[in-house]
Every structure is written in structure tokens, then in C-alpha cells.
Amino acid sequence: MSDRTESRGRIIASARRLFYEAGYENTSYADLAAAAGVPKGNFYYHFKSKDELLGAVLEARHADVAAALDTWAAQARTPQEGLRRFVRMVMSEEEALVAYGCPVGSLLTELGKHRDDLREAARAVMDLYVEWLTARFTELGHPARHAEVLAKRLLARAQGAIVMAHAYGDQALLRRELKDIEAWLSEQAPT
């Protein structure tokens, strides 16, 4: 019921990429049609507005992130390992992050200036990370409230590193900051 046709999936995949690389407002239906190989008349059969299309894109990303977090939780045998895996995931996306920023963070920045409903959908993706990281910090023995503070601090530091690296187009900056974040992490996770 969610992915009725193949072209619907192609539209979502193209939109996901374009919204990320060029921004939501800055991506037109003409761009989407060209990228997806689907005439724009067809878009309104699947999504009755551009906002609804972004909703579907966020839904897809939400599902992907949730699946990835499940995998990590299953593979990491200690909370420390889980936290480090998060940082390593950011590292593995270095090139795209330097070129386009954080897919969730930059979208939140763009939507934050208007459009409360879509902003909530984007924040839901961020919440997945917050909750998963909070669980890891809790396992480390931090009381619940402080665990969430640490989770958001970790995310804030990652966001900041990405913003600066993106602003300066500086991949070394991102790598260096992520290393520093890892060092900070091992202080929070006494072995």
C-alpha cells in the first residue's frame, strides 16, 4: 500500500537526492521530472502536493535510519561500540556531508524558517538518533535525563562540525573534529 508502483519509488528516490543536494525550495518539479524520467503530470497522481512528496521522502529516510539503528544495536556488543559506530557512520559520509551538509540538519534549518508541520517530520528523524544514542548513554550508567543531554550534545557537535566543514569545503576539518568527538566520547564512557 505504501509503494504501489515502481515509478512512485523512482520519484521518491530522485526527490530524496535532489532535495538533499539542491535544497527543498530550490528543487522544482521540472528538475524532478528530468531527474526521475517521469513527466511532471504524473507526480500529482502519486502525491497531491510538493509538501506531501517531501513527507514521503522523510518517511523513506525515517525508515532507513530506523533500520540502520536496529542493525547497529544488534551488532554492537557494548554501548561504547554503538556510540563509536555512530561517529564512524558520519565519517563514512564525509564527502557528501562536506559538499551538501547534513541531510537532516540542513533540511531542519531550511524548514525551520517556516512550515511547522514538515519541520516536525524532519525532527522525527533526528529524534530517532536522539533516542538511540540516549539508550546507549543510559546503558553506560548515566541517569536518564543526563543521558539525553549527552545524546543531544553528541549530535550538536556532529552538526556543528558538518556545518563548518560544509561552509569551508574542508574535509580535513570534519575528520579532525570527528576524531575530537571520539576522544570526548571515551571520556563519557569510562571503561
Next chain:
Amino acid sequence: MSDRTESRGRIIASARRLFYEAGYENTSYADLAAAAGVPKGNFYYHFKSKDELLGAVLEARHADVAAALDTWAAQARTPQEGLRRFVRMVMSEEEALVAYGCPVGSLLTELGKHRDDLREAARAVMDLYVEWLTARFTELGHPARHAEVLAKRLLARAQGAIVMAHAYGDQALLRRELKDIEAWLSEQAPT
């Protein structure tokens, strides 16, 4: 020569506010005309394109930041005091930062997806902070290269805190992170 007329200044002031609160691409000449009380036909007498208007806005912000940094440098009697003053400045802007994000950071995020020339003008404002903070860390005895790393790390942490606080509309988050940054700062600045 730079501010030939009063209406030119009104246009820049309005544009500066609207570009910040609503975003650059999302602010139309109709919006600007309504906010500045200047008919849009007049805009092209002062600025021959919207991009040039943004250039003037960035120039104004650049001048303001440079002036503020000069004042701080004169008032702060120790490098520690200067660094703390930077954090306090961010604190004093809490409400706007939570509502709209960082004026420089969010603009860099928006422009980073396209428009290389304007991105450079925005980055010039960020560079003012980088250079000023680098000078303070150098005064603390850090070698030049490491001082710049610390300056960018401080800015990255501030950016990240603002992005998260903006995403969640959470002023307490911003205040808490800034306090943590201050604590981190005093570790880098052994008295």
C-alpha cells in the same frame, strides 16, 4: 559613497532582517518592498540584482561584526576574557538564534548548495570570527596552527548548539550547551 540615500539604508536594514528570518531565496521583492516601505521599482536603482542586494547586506553585517570584535579586543584585558565574551554574545542572542538559527551559519548552509560567489562573501564574515578567536588562542600560548583549530572548534560547537536548539525550539538546550562550551574553554585556557 556607500550609503548615498536614506532609502538605500532602509532597504538594506529590511533585507537584512527578512533574509535572516525567512531565508534569502524565500524572501521576495514584494516582501522587501512591503517591509521597507519602498516600492520595488526603486530597488533596482540602488542594487541591480537581488544577489547584489545580498552582497550589500553581507557587507553591512561584516562591518558590524568587525566593529564589535574591535570593541571586545579593546575591553577584554585577558585572552580568557575575550573568549568568554564571545560565548556571552551568543547567549545574549538566544531568542533570535532559537527562532531563526545563526544568521551566518544558516545563510552559509543555504548558499552552500549553490552560488559560489555569495557563499564566499558569507564565509568572509565567519572568517572574522575565526581570525579573532585564533588570535585569542594564540595569546594563550597555543601554537598558530593549533590556535586556528581551536577557534574553528569553538565556532563549530556554537553552530551545532544553535542548529539543535533551532531544530527543537529549545532555548534551554542552547543555554546548557553554551555553559558546557564555557567549561571546555577554561580547560583550553589554563590560568
Next chain:
DNA sequence: AGGCAAATCAGACGATCGTCTGACACCGAG
């Protein structure tokens, strides 16, 4: 083969975008 809903596609629609033109108001110099 025939029928019918699901899916596809081309193109028109009004609105709005950034840009530009040309006429008009103001005002000190001659």
C-alpha cells in the same frame, strides 16, 4: 476479445518570481 480501473503523460492554468522600463517629483545651480 472486451471492459475497466490503474497508471501515464502532454500541456494549459493562474500566480508569483526577479527584472526592467519610462514617466514623474524633487532640488540646487545658472
Next chain:
DNA sequence: CTCGGTGTCAGACGATCGTCTGATTTGCCT
């Protein structure tokens, strides 16, 4: 009083935006 330049303003321009309609094709069911 006249002139010329600086600044002001209303409105038109083509382009492009997101949206929508109607006709057409596809593919499954009997």
C-alpha cells in the same frame, strides 16, 4: 524661472513556479 541630474515610483515583461485537467495507454479480470 528653467534646466538637468538624482532619486522615486507604478506597472509591464518574460520566465518559471506548483498545480491541475483531460486524454491516452497499460494490464489484469472475465
